[in-house]
Amino acid sequence: MNELVVMVIAPLLAGVLAWLLDVRGIKEALGVLGAAVPLGYAAVLYERAGEGINVAYTLGGFQITFALNQLSWFFIGIAALVGFTAVLAMVSTAKSSYEWLFALMSLSGVLGVFLANDLMTFFIFWEIMTFASFMMVLKYNKGASLKYFLLSVFGAYAMLIAIGIIYAKLGTFEFSAVQQAMYRDAYAVMLGGQGLFTKGETALIYLLFIIAFGVKAGAFPLHVWAPDAYSETNQSYTSFFSGALSKAGVYGFILMYILMGAKLTYEFGAFRSTTKFGYIIAFIGGLTIVVGGLLAALQEDIRKLFAYSSISQLGYILVGIGVGTALSMQAALFHALSHALFKGLFFLIVATIVYRTGKTEFKDMGGLAEKMPFTFAMAFIAILSLAGIPPLVGFASKWVLFEAVISQNLPILGGFVFFGSAIGFVYLIRFTYAVWFGQRPTDLDDTKDAPLPMAIAMGILALGNVLFGIAPGLVARELNKIFGREVIGGTLYVLDLGFGKYNALLLTIWLVIGIIIAGIVYFMGAKVRRIPVTDTYQAGNPITMDYNLTIRRNFFLPLKETLAFWLRMSFDRLYRDVGRYVEDLAETLRSYIYNGNVQSYAWYLAIVLLILALWGV
């Protein structure tokens, strides 16, 4: 059996076995083993990714083809790593064998998506992934899963139609064949010949792909499923959901560039220093950053906060992809890795907090740093990484992305990404203080630290955050291999873009020195005074509950009031309204047409017969 097939099948097989046996201890072991196999193979196949591996199978009339190359290896690495840590954490949080089955099935699905070498295989595994993640959400919340399912199906149909059009014109599903045909087509049109695809058809395929991948990536305005689905499922699984499954959408956008980038560029021309079609993607990404970030700041629930924050961070990746230069593409891939690392870590932290305290809202939290020191250390790394503070991986990837956008002279996109970073601080500061510091509610006094599997899982991801942060050259080297040339120069610790340098090691040293000095100052001179929860004053008066803006309660209420006008325009509500209108319309039609009057039915028959007669049947 081929390595790639084993890699894709192993988690699914382990999941099915775990589900069938359903013995405590064995199912956990099976699950972890199933998730470890892809990770192990990803490590083993690293050397061979450069030359590429191809496999083809015929399965029930479908030609299933897999291929491993530098790009897919990069995504496989992300998915296998985040998948493994999430499954490890599930040892503590999973309640039934049902969860093992579908968590591992979605791991299989996402690996299949990244390894697929033709559009049909891509679609099949895309659906396996969607189905499994839908089942995971369904277990916890029916409404949220239904919303996720509807939008996913909408996206899947869009993709299926696009694939159908491509197949009808080209007669092939294979990536390389489609790519070459599209390339030839672009050239033929450029030379004044007759293209296979008209401009309208190209635009249609582009639009359908944007919908399909945009749904999965959580791009504005198709993001509405994500906050509910991310928060209403096993939080360990959410770490994989947000860290790896959303990358399938990102991978889809990159795939679209690979397959039809030349064609789209030629048909729609350029805008400023980028392509028009790319600019649209980047602009959607920018809106996603802003909307996701602002909404994240207004949440009162930790899980929701990080769900919106995940959406916001995915916006960066879309901006990078949209700008479309080699540098910005690398920046997007880099950020995809760091997003997986810090978001995976964040959701594991949330999972730990929820697992240990059973609470999800800010108002019930506080002072947990003392009780959960290890989790707090992990949270500290994740916060620094997401906020983009050197020397963690979040800074390196965001810095490359900023440079890529600025160097292309795109002011609006630049504004979006900078605003997104600022709003990132706004919501993270709240997480930092409301959960870890301040007074602790008495019912959290006997909270224990993370259980061992979760601690190991968090440790792995945190290590990734630190390692790739201090040595961003490791990632840059891999990314350069994808492009076959040195886009990001520099050494292991230094990133050199040609017009700017970032020395991670130097910054690390300075940071450590700074922390040591701060530590000395703290331990020498700081005085700690304990104050009770009620000991909070505002202009000399005790705070009333009417307008209580502590960090745990309505902290960003003024922001909410400022944004009130914009918050009224909710896409979530819009979709609900559309859904209700369709229901009403169907109800009206039903009660008028299916009215229970025999004579009306006779009329319908007569009319249909008349129409058929006039038609000449």
Place this chain on the structure above:
Amino acid sequence: MISVYYFGAISLILIGLYAILTKRNILKMLVGLSIMETGVNLLLISVGYVRGKSAPILSEGVSANQAVDPIPQALVLTAIVIGVATTALALSVAINLYERYKTLDVEKIRGLRG
């Protein structure tokens, strides 16, 4: 020029259809249905008529090539039986409807309304 048989048969069908579509009394609708059936049967028979030929029964002085088309006659024989059967069934349904709703007006019988 359309044959008088066709004209008559189709007129009967249309009259029956008119009764079904516009009359509100179920019994009148059933009368319409019967009229329609008669029209259909007549139409079928008239399709098989060949000018100047006799009945398709092989006997003295009548050879096979002197008979009208026998197939529509067999069809109509079947159709008449079916028609009678459906009418009987419909009438029994009408009786049941009257017992249940105390009316034969289709507008007022709303048991089928969803």
